[in-house]
Amino acid sequence: MRTLIKGARVLDPGNVDGYKSILINGQTIEAVLDPADVMPENGTDFKVIDATGLVLVPGLMDIHVHLREPGHEYKETIATGAAAAARGGFTAVCAMPNTRPVNDNSQVTAFILGKAKAAKGARVYPVGAVTKGSAGTQLSEIQDMQQAGIKAVSDDGRPVENAQIMRRALEYCRGLSIPVFVHAEDLSLVNGGAMNEGPPATFQGIPGIPNAAEAVMVARDILLSRLTGAHVHFCHISCEESIDLIRKAKHQGIRVTCETAPHYFTLTDADVKGYDACFKMNPPLRSEKDRQAVIQGLADGTIDVIASDHAPHSKEEKDLEFDRAAFGIVGLETSLPLSLKLVQNNHLTLENLILKMAKNPAKILGINNDITPGNPADLSLIDLKEKGVIDPSRFVSKSRNTPFAGMTVQGRAAATMVDGNFVFGLWA
Amino acid sequence: MRFTKKDILDIHSLDPAEITLILDTAMGMKEISQRPVKKVPTLRGKTIVLFFQEPSTRTKLSFEIAAKRLSADSVAIAKSGSSMAKGETLMDTVKNLEAMKPDVIVMRHASSGAAYLVANRVNCSVINAGDGIHAHPSQALLDMMSVREKKGCIKGLKLAMIGDIAHSRVARSDIIGFSKMGARVSVCAPQTMIPAGIEALGCTVASSMEACVADADVIMMLRIQKERMTDVLFPSEREYAGRFGLNSQRVALAHKDVTIMHPGPMNRGVEISSDVADGKYSMILDQVTNGVALRMALYYLVAGGSRHADTD
Numbered sequence: 160m161r162t163l164i165k166g167a168r169v170l171d172p173g174n175v176d177g178y179k180s181i182l183i184n185g186q187t188i189e190a191v192l193d194p195a196d197v198m199p200e201n202g203t204d205f206k207v208i209d210a211t212g213l214v215l216v217p218g219l220m221d222i223h224v225h226l227r228e229p230g231h232e233y234k235e236t237i238a239t240g241a242a243a244a245a246r247g248g249f250t251a252v253c254a255m256p257n258t259r260p261v262n263d264n265s266q267v268t269a270f271i272l273g274k275a276k277a278a279k280g281a282r283v284y285p286v287g288a289v290t291k292g293s294a295g296t297q298l299s300e301i302q303d304m305q306q307a308g309i310k311a312v313s314d315d316g317r318p319v320e321n322a323q324i325m326r327r328a329l330e331y332c333r334g335l336s337i338p339v340f341v342h343a344e345d346l347s348l349v350n351g352g353a354m355n356e357g358p359p360a361t362f363q364g365i366p367g368i369p370n371a372a373e374a375v376m377v378a379r380d381i382l383l384s385r386l387t388g389a390h391v392h393f394c395h396i397s398c399e400e401s402i403d404l405i406r407k408a409k410h411q412g413i414r415v416t417c418e419t420a421p422h423y424f425t426l427t428d429a430d431v432k433g434y435d436a437c438f439k440m441n442p443p444l445r446s447e448k449d450r451q452a453v454i455q456g457l458a459d460g461t462i463d464v465i466a467s468d469h470a471p472h473s474k475e476e477k478d479l480e481f482d483r484a485a486f487g488i489v490g491l492e493t494s495l496p497l498s499l500k501l502v503q504n505n506h507l508t509l510e511n512l513i514l515k516m517a518k519n520p521a522k523i524l525g526i527n528n529d530i531t532p533g534n535p536a537d538l539s540l541i542d543l544k545e546k547g548v549i550d551p552s553r554f555v556s557k558s559r560n561t562p563f564a565g566m567t568v569q570g571r572a573a574a575t576m577v578d579g580n581f582v583f584g585l586w587a
Numbered sequence: 588m589r590f591t592k593k594d595i596l597d598i599h600s601l602d603p604a605e606i607t608l609i610l611d612t613a614m615g616m617k618e619i620s621q622r623p624v625k626k627v628p629t630l631r632g633k634t635i636v637l638f639f640q641e642p643s644t645r646t647k648l649s650f651e652i653a654a655k656r657l658s659a660d661s662v663a664i665a666k667s668g669s670s671m672a673k674g675e676t677l678m679d680t681v682k683n684l685e686a687m688k689p690d691v692i693v694m695r696h697a698s699s700g701a702a703y704l705v706a707n708r709v710n711c712s713v714i715n716a717g718d719g720i721h722a723h724p725s726q727a728l729l730d731m732m733s734v735r736e737k738k739g740c741i742k743g744l745k746l747a748m749i750g751d752i753a754h755s756r757v758a759r760s761d762i763i764g765f766s767k768m769g770a771r772v773s774v775c776a777p778q779t780m781i782p783a784g785i786e787a788l789g790c791t792v793a794s795s796m797e798a799c800v801a802d803a804d805v806i807m808m809l810r811i812q813k814e815r816m817t818d819v820l821f822p823s824e825r826e827y828a829g830r831f832g833l834n835s836q837r838v839a840l841a842h843k844d845v846t847i848m849h850p851g852p853m854n855r856g857v858e859i860s861s862d863v864a865d866g867k868y869s870m871i872l873d874q875v876t877n878g879v880a881l882r883m884a885l886y887y888l889v890a891g892g893s894r895h896a897d898t899d
Contacts, residue, residue: 350818356783357783357784358783358784358787359784360782360783361759361782361783361784361785361787361788362599362759362784362787362788363699363700363721364699364700364718364719364720364721364722364756364759365699365700365719365721366720367782367783433700433703433707434699434700434701434703434704475676478676478678479676479677479678480677480696480698480699480700480701480704481698481699481700482698482699482719483698
């Protein structure tokens with residue numbers, strides 16, 4: 160089976176930009192053709208897709224999502240998460256290990272990959288736990304998990320509190336050439352906080368979490384990256400101090416990368432009103448100054464990646480007193496439209512956005528997702544023009560916990576192709 | 588003027604005219620408490636649920652006495668005796684309460700915003716009797732009532748507030764209320780007890796206890812929460828009392844006709860010395876007396892309609 164996608168602007172930063180046709184043979188890209196090239200002939204085993212008006216980009220990757228399976232299938236399953244990812248334009252996601260049981264051994268990794276294969280949505284790259292049970296005391300069998308298919312390790316959801324264990328984990332992972340995803344949070348500074356420390360928290364009487372709770376751990380792990388030479392990737396960076404530290408570390412040649420999430424460049428703690436727990440996430444929505452620093456960090460390249468930190472929770476876990484409600488929001492189906500606002504507001508070029516949502520995530524995971532012959536046909540098609548309103552009732556994710564309901568957006572995922580098959584969109 | 592609000596959730600959402608109406612109404616109610624028969628039929632047939640999910644003695648009793656003086660039927664439920672102890676959520680508990688058709692739910696809860704969440708779900712009136720560290724509107728209103736009664740007005744007064752501002756719902760409600768009514772509010776505490784951006788509520792932060800109480804017309808002392816000592820907010824009660832305790836030397840720095848207040852319960856010898864607490868400037872017990880009248884006024888305004896309190 161061969162497929163020809165024609166009419167789209169093909170944008171693969173550093174590789175291709177122009178109106179090209181992509182010829183796909185089975186699961187792989189066979190050729191990238193100019194409109195003037197002689198097109199292959201039609202046939203019974205040949206399909207032509209007219210993608211005029213769309214932008215075709217390398218498969219978008221969300222390197223920070225929670226799929227909740229095994230253990231919390233009432234919030235999300237690998238199948239619903241992979242479908243939500245595909246609907247959001249993602250061809251691949253990294254599944255964080257804080258499931259029940261924790262993905263800290265190759266059996267759980269194999270289970271996740273088996274479920275993902277059956278799901279037929281976006282690809283799932285499991286992330287293994289750094290320590291057994293993510294308890295922060297004993298290293299997991301990282302190499303065994305790597306052989307089973309993990310692409311990174313993280314104790315996400317909580318920090319590796321003990322600096323010595325973190326040092327050893329980094330040394331070990333350096334030897335395996337696997338990145339360590341860091342949830343940077345000093346729990347003693349969080350101290351029961353539920354939103355950003357600042358005037359809105361003071362006014363509403365919600366215990367605050369200072370920026371330093373994130374930044375002191377970023378500082379520690381930059382130093383440990385320097386000590387060990389390991390690749391540290393900071394998850395969900397939210398505040399100015401962390402971005403300043405990472406910028407400086409990069410200038411010094413330390414092997415650090417980082418991500419932020421759409422809510423940190425879209426909302427601030429001033430948006431947390433009426434004790435609505437859909438505005439409760441960890442790290443919390445920060446001040447306007449931090450939001451601007453996140454945008455600046457994205458623009459100047461300090462922030463490599465936009466990831467959603469998709470954290471589905473059931474209604475029961477959110478429909479509670481603010482301090483008792485769960486942290487986290489869903490993001491797979493809103494990440495691309497919210498990120499496109501950065502382009503509409505001239506903070507990023509479209510090319511730069513694709514770097515942060517497709518190319519850099521792949522690079523961090525050691526995956527080549529160039530649009531080039533021989534690579535798997537993992538492609539995202541984006542409609543930049545379609546205007547709409549974010550409507551959680553239409554999410555294919557099992558959960559609806561988003562603060563963006565009713566927000567007007569422009570642009571969306573039009574179609575998503577994994578291994579040569581459309582898993583979402585008009586032609587799916 | 589008619590009071591049109593369904594709920595009393597915080598001070599922020601009341602405008603000065605509404606606050607004045609509440610205080611005026613409370614003064615009328617106070618007279619009822621001074622009669623030999625301290626009961627009027629105003630809220631006869633109304634049901635008031637006292638839903639206290641956090642320990643409270645004086646506030647709960649004050650709301651209960653207020654309800655009885657207006658002839659309302661009051662029922663109290665506590666956390667230990669409610670289905671909350673069996674794991675039922677707040678929303679479920681409250682929907683069940685509402686199904687029994689109360690007219691007013693008075694609510695105390697350890698989580699900030701809990702009264703908001705409930706008020707948005709139920710059709711009956713909700714009075715917030717303290718939510719987390721967010722608001723305690725009836726306390727702030729009775730404090731304003733007491734000051735107005737003593738000083739004649741609130742406008743132009745200097746209010747000094749000393750103590751754990753960060754963890755005090757009384758502090759937040761008092762700062763907002765008194766500044767809204769034209770007082771100048773100055774707060775003072777160890778830096779560990781001053782929350783980020785407190786000035787935005789309408790106060791200034793004094794550099795020292797002496798600067799805070801200088802020329803003050805009203806000194807409001809807040810309780811040191813001994814259970815928070817583990818949070819390393821201050822090294823010892825001894826050191827705290829030395830720096831931030833109210834004693835007669837510090838009272839002497841204030842306006843000669845100063846009024847001393849405390850929402851209670853007091854830690855004698857820590858934030859306030861006994862001679863000051865029991866001294867001639869203290870109106871700590873008047874606050875308690877006024878509390879009943881003020882809460883009667885709140886019931887009347889949210890549940891009694893426009894009728895006069897003493898008719899029917």
